[in-house]
Amino acid sequence: MEAVMACWELEKSLQSLTGVSPGEGTGATMSDDDEEQVVTLTCLMVVSMFQTGYKEKIVDIREEIPRKRRAGKLPGDTTSLLKAWWQSHSKWPYPTEEDKARLVQETGLQLKQINNWFINQRKRNWHSNPSSSTSVKSKRKR
Template sequence: SDDKALKRHLLRKYSGYLGGLRKELSKKRKKGKLPKEARQKLLTWWELHYRWPNPSEMEKIALAESTGLEQKQINNWFINQRKRHWKPTEEMEFAVMEAYHHQSTDAAAAFYVDVDARLVGATAAAPASAVYTARPDH
């Protein structure tokens, strides 16, 4: 009887706190695996695009709508899937490196053209030739 009275007293006093705590814990609970149907749709997309499994933003939105998942879940699934299961071919790695190299040299060339245009009125304190020594050879 005293135990029941104590229990009622404690529940009255702390019920708001306990409810908030219960709610907070349920939010933090790990969600676990994605639904089977959603995983299957993502895997189907993956298999169709295995050579370059990087969906565009529009494809991610479409996948989120068709699977009922949030876009963040789609992003995370693809990040994990690529890390765990994707091995780009050597030619793919070469193509990516080649594209990066061209992009870098194009950006560098544009930078130096811009610098050259600004140096048309260069002073003796900062002659244009000082910049040309920093220019990469092509």
């Protein structure tokens, strides 16, 4: 609908500039300079209409972008629930299916997200056998 209105406005403006209705011909021709002026004015009008019509929408989108959370980053309250479970089970941080179901309920996350969080957490922060992890690190340095 906005496009139709924009075209209608352009049509009216062209009519006022040229004095000719669409489909109506006077037999007169415009000089190249006149034609260039009409094209320039038409382009300026289109840009102006675009800017005024969509300016508010562009501003709204720019304000909304920072509000969206980064993909992959869970909300703080959710992570604190997961970390609390992690801390209380630090010796063996493998939740049972019941634990996972409860965490899904409490956090609002999907089961896959819970599973991935624990996989990543174990990779980053847990070593079942500290001596084997240091030997792996020392092998990498050589």
